[in-house]
Amino acid sequence: MTSQTHDKVVIVGGGPAGTAAAAELACHGLKSVIIDEAPKLGGVIYRGPLRKTDSLPHLDDNLKRAMTALQTRYQAHRESIEVKTQTRVLGPEGSNQLLLSDDSGLSRQPYGHLILATGCHERSVPFPGWQLPGVMLLGGVQLQLKSGLVRPGQRMALVGTGPLLPLVACQLHKAGVDVVGVYEASPFAKLAKEAVALLNKPKLTLSGMSMMSYLKKHKIPFKYGWGIVSAQGEEQLSSIHVAPYDSQWRPQRDLAEQVAVDAIGVGYGFVARTQLAMLLGLEHTYSKVSGYVPALDEWHQSQNHSAFVVGDSNGLLGADAAICEGQLAALRLAWQCGKITESELFSRATKVNNKLARIKKFRFGFDRFSDRQPGLLSLAQPQTVVCRCEQVRKEQLDEAIAQGVKDITSLKMRTRIGMGDCQGKTCSSYALDYLHQAGLTENIGVIKPRFPLDPIPFTLME
Amino acid sequence: MKKYDVVIAGGGAVGAACAYFLSRDTDLKIALIDLKKPGNASRASAGGLWAIGESVGLGCGVIFFKTLSKLHSEAQGKEVPVMRPHQLPDCFFEFALTSNNMYPALHQEMLEKHDVDFKFERTGLKFIMYNEEDRLYAEQITQGIPHLADQVRWLDAEQLKKEEPYVTDDAIGAIDFICDHQVNPYRLVDAYLEGARQNGVSLYLNTEVTSVIRNGNVVEGVKTSDEVFFCDTLINASGAWANELYQQATGRTMPVYPVKGQIVLSERMPKIMNGCISTSDCYIAQKDNGEILIGSSTEEKGFDTTNSLDKIQELSQGAMKCLPILKESSIKRCWAGLRPGTPDELPILGPVEGVEGYLNACGHFRTGILTSAITGQLMTELIMGKTPSLDLTPFSVERFEEAEQKAG
Ligand SMILES: Cc1cc2nc3c(=O)[nH]c(=O)nc-3n(C[C@H](O)[C@H](O)[C@H](O)COP(=O)(O)OP(=O)(O)OC[C@H]3O[C@@H](n4cnc5c(N)ncnc54)[C@H](O)[C@@H]3O)c2cc1C
Numbered sequence: 001m002t003s004q005t006h007d008k009v010v011i012v013g014g015g016p017a018g019t020a021a022a023a024e025l026a027c028h029g030l031k032s033v034i035i036d037e038a039p040k041l042g043g044v045i046y047r048g049p050l051r052k053t054d055s056l057p058h059l060d061d062n063l064k065r066a067m068t069a070l071q072t073r074y075q076a077h078r079e080s081i082e083v084k085t086q087t088r089v090l091g092p093e094g095s096n097q098l099l100l101s102d103d104s105g106l107s108r109q110p111y112g113h114l115i116l117a118t119g120c121h122e123r124s125v126p127f128p129g130w131q132l133p134g135v136m137l138l139g140g141v142q143l144q145l146k147s148g149l150v151r152p153g154q155r156m157a158l159v160g161t162g163p164l165l166p167l168v169a170c171q172l173h174k175a176g177v178d179v180v181g182v183y184e185a186s187p188f189a190k191l192a193k194e195a196v197a198l199l200n201k202p203k204l205t206l207s208g209m210s211m212m213s214y215l216k217k218h219k220i221p222f223k224y225g226w227g228i229v230s231a232q233g234e235e236q237l238s239s240i241h242v243a244p245y246d247s248q249w250r251p252q253r254d255l256a257e258q259v260a261v262d263a264i265g266v267g268y269g270f271v272a273r274t275q276l277a278m279l280l281g282l283e284h285t286y287s288k289v290s291g292y293v294p295a296l297d298e299w300h301q302s303q304n305h306s307a308f309v310v311g312d313s314n315g316l317l318g319a320d321a322a323i324c325e326g327q328l329a330a331l332r333l334a335w336q337c338g339k340i341t342e343s344e345l346f347s348r349a350t351k352v353n354n355k356l357a358r359i360k361k362f363r364f365g366f367d368r369f370s371d372r373q374p375g376l377l378s379l380a381q382p383q384t385v386v387c388r389c390e391q392v393r394k395e396q397l398d399e400a401i402a403q404g405v406k407d408i409t410s411l412k413m414r415t416r417i418g419m420g421d422c423q424g425k426t427c428s429s430y431a432l433d434y435l436h437q438a439g440l441t442e443n444i445g446v447i448k449p450r451f452p453l454d455p456i457p458f459t460l461m462e
Numbered sequence: 463m464k465k466y467d468v469v470i471a472g473g474g475a476v477g478a479a480c481a482y483f484l485s486r487d488t489d490l491k492i493a494l495i496d497l498k499k500p501g502n503a504s505r506a507s508a509g510g511l512w513a514i515g516e517s518v519g520l521g522c523g524v525i526f527f528k529t530l531s532k533l534h535s536e537a538q539g540k541e542v543p544v545m546r547p548h549q550l551p552d553c554f555f556e557f558a559l560t561s562n563n564m565y566p567a568l569h570q571e572m573l574e575k576h577d578v579d580f581k582f583e584r585t586g587l588k589f590i591m592y593n594e595e596d597r598l599y600a601e602q603i604t605q606g607i608p609h610l611a612d613q614v615r616w617l618d619a620e621q622l623k624k625e626e627p628y629v630t631d632d633a634i635g636a637i638d639f640i641c642d643h644q645v646n647p648y649r650l651v652d653a654y655l656e657g658a659r660q661n662g663v664s665l666y667l668n669t670e671v672t673s674v675i676r677n678g679n680v681v682e683g684v685k686t687s688d689e690v691f692f693c694d695t696l697i698n699a700s701g702a703w704a705n706e707l708y709q710q711a712t713g714r715t716m717p718v719y720p721v722k723g724q725i726v727l728s729e730r731m732p733k734i735m736n737g738c739i740s741t742s743d744c745y746i747a748q749k750d751n752g753e754i755l756i757g758s759s760t761e762e763k764g765f766d767t768t769n770s771l772d773k774i775q776e777l778s779q780g781a782m783k784c785l786p787i788l789k790e791s792s793i794k795r796c797w798a799g800l801r802p803g804t805p806d807e808l809p810i811l812g813p814v815e816g817v818e819g820y821l822n823a824c825g826h827f828r829t830g831i832l833t834s835a836i837t838g839q840l841m842t843e844l845i846m847g848k849t850p851s852l853d854l855t856p857f858s859v860e861r862f863e864e865a866e867q868k869a870g
Pocket of ligand 1: 471472473474476478500503504505507508509511522669671699701703704722723725757799800802823824826828829831833
């Protein structure tokens with residue numbers, strides 16, 4: 001009994017990467033357990049509504065197809081895949097177990113092999129007013145629409161960069177929201193330069209173009225080279241200032257325009273969600289796009305600890321790439337467990353890798369287009385809170401750096417940045433970028449996650 | 463190549479205190495080199511300045527003693543560990559109390575001269591008694607320290623209720639050590655470092671001492687991965703890692719080893735404690751920002767710094783028993799640090815016979831935050847060629863060599 005559970009592959013995260021890995025493992029006779037904190041499989045992108053509904057008016061057909069595909073993948077192999085939803089991983093327990101919490105309390109999950117597919121979280125960008133109710137991150141806006149089936153606001157604007165902007169704008173409009181403007185930080189000329197890269201995925205590019213024409217048809221302004229400056233409101237957001245950005249994404253404040261809104265979505269990028277990987281002791285390296293990401297071999301396996309990390313949690317490439325990575329890891333594991341031969345491994349993997357290469361070319365085009373520029377860091381004013389949990393203001397970072405702080409741990413000790421309940425998920429990417437901008441790039445370290453990854457009631461310890 | 467009068471290896475509470483006092487009281491050219499290794503004790507510490515409490519085996523001492531007795535009763539034959547002292551010798555009391563007395567003025571000095579606040583709070587340390595056994599234990603403790611009677615207050619159940627209303631009704635009373643207080647430990651280290659920096663010390667943080675340069679019996683400096691630092695005196699303040707540098711500097715070994723301590727921290731709570739608390743299960747301190755800190759296990763597991771459910775459960779249960787209101791709160795985070803332990807629980811301080819240009823400042827075990835100040839002062843006196851204000855003989859490394867010779 002116990003030895004059987006030990007043989008199981010434990011997959012943390014039931015999004016496209018985790019589910020694809022489980023399905024691929026099942027194809028080769030390997031059983032797995034998927035653990036996810038959400039009530040449904042699918043991850044933030046394909047989870048869909050949390051209540052039952054027949055019509056999904058604001059979701060486009062591509063998304064519906066992809067959601068069905070994920071469900072089909074799982075259903076076809078459900079005998080081999082145990083799913084633990086509404087279950088959180090609090091951290092490692094001993095050398096081969098995870099500590100879990102769910103409604104019924106704490107439990108341990110032993111593992112023989114581990115695949116982490118924990119996705120990403122949003123990069124928060126502090127600017128004056130960013131804490132006002134009504135200011136949301138773009139993923140949060142989408143979640144309300146897709147999973148909560150509620151409109152996040154009546155009159156909304158979107159600010160940020162990347163392909164999610166037009167997509168969410170269309171979804172909002174279809175859901176009946178008055179979208180008063182979409183502001184893409186990068187200039188159009190830069191997008192044009194990436195045309196070749198974008199043609200690596202003609203279908204996606206076309207769908208992007210059709211979204212742009214949808215916006216045009218419905219007279220929704222889409223401004224390239226513009227972005228957020230500040231948000232205003234008493235108890236609740238009532239307006240924002242947006243302005244043209246220069247090439248460094250510094251706002252030209254004298255050209256700022258005020259726009260009346262009751263909600264906005266802010267999307268200047270994502271950060272790989274690597275807290276568990278770090279707690280497990282996997283080595284990490286810094287990447288400008290995704291933050292700290294685990295150091296992995298070409299099969300997505302880490303040298304130390306030999307865990308696999310797939311999907312956005314090892315760098316942001318989107319759902320299609322996540323599926324490929326999940327499959328690659330599963331194939332490698334199947335080979336390591338003696339379920340497939342080396343030639344089977346390589347012939348299957350070559351196909352997946354070719355697909356992945358095309359996606360990457362396309363994606364890297366977008367990454368270059370959406371490459372965050374340092375001006376974004378200057379949006380926060382001296383009094384702007386940059387760490388919400390501990391109410392740390394930007395001027396406190398400046399003071400600490402002026403006093404000689406050169407690494408993030410010292411910055412944390414001096415200002416309490418990153419010491420709140422979220423353990424730095426919200427503020428650490430800003431703090432890292434800020435240190436980099438101050439010319440500090442060597443050995444600046446990372447805000448180390450602590451056990452437990454989410455607070456747990458004392459009563460669970462009784 | 464760099465040349466300093468003094469190089470300090472290790473920037474925890476002890477190394478940082480040495481840098482501060484040396485730079486305050488001398489004109490020497492000083493460098494401090496530190497790489498925060500996972501498990502750095504000062505950062506993990508609870509920040510208790512429990513001079514009497516820890517000396518008589520309360521605070522962490524009580525848990526340490528419990529762990530030892532358990533090991534002792536479970537072990538067989540050759541594995542039976544030597545029982546270590548419960549109440550520390552007089553020389554340690556003097557060492558700890560002298561250091562303790564330095565904090566009020568040091569706090570003022572840091573605020574006024576260097577604009578840093580390490581959050582010194584006058585709290586007292588209360589040992590909570592649940593039953594007659596606890597009372598007997600408390601009596602035995604106070605009998606052992608007659609000269610400190612004016613620092614001990616006995617509280618009956620009613621008085622305790624008045625001073626600590628959230629402590630369980632099951633408590634029958636407490637003894638309070640009125641001179642035992644608390645600081646914020648990482649602010650303390652930060653204050654020493656900032657003070658030292660302002661006094662002209664060169665700080666090489668995020669830098670590892672990779673080896674010691676020795677010429678015969680003279681220590682001449684250290685190497686880091688890309689630089690060489692020559693110096694007249696090397697102070698080894700590298701905490702649980704101190705034996706590594708000691709070996710390179712002297713060719714011998716000394717018994718400094720990591721003793722892991724896990725800590726549980728609550729979410730912020732409104733002020734529910736007026737002082738620090740010790741029970742026979744754990745110690746509990748509310749920090750200035752409202753978080754409640756519960757410590758601490760004592761485990762000899764090498765350089766392992768992972769958390770484990772069993773210890774976290776034990777600590778949490780002990781704390782909930784004492785402060786039932788904790789059941790309304792959550793555990794925000796846990797961590798583990800490595801105390802630099804020694805077999806007799808005393809630090810290892812001062813020069814080494816037959817070796818020049820080298821000083822030990824390590825082995826501070828569970829009281830290095832408390833005793834950092836006096837250590838900094840003593841090292842400064844040694845380097846200035848003064849007679850140290852406390853007798854260092856009981857703290858010299860030779861005590862272990864003598865013990866070994868006797869045993870051999
Ligand atoms: C959980 C816990 C709770 C505690 N509570 C208290 C308390 O309430 N009160 C109290 O007084 N004490 C307490 N202590 C004990 C106290 O923390 C230690 O005694 C004290 O921190 C020791 O200080 P240190 O400077 O010697 O060691 P450390 O703080 O460990 O510092 C040593 C430093 O040297 C660095 N280093 C090591 N080798 C090298 C190298 N080769 N090159 C560069 N750098 C190096 C290390 O990374 C580290 O930064 C507690 C300890 C723990 C673990």
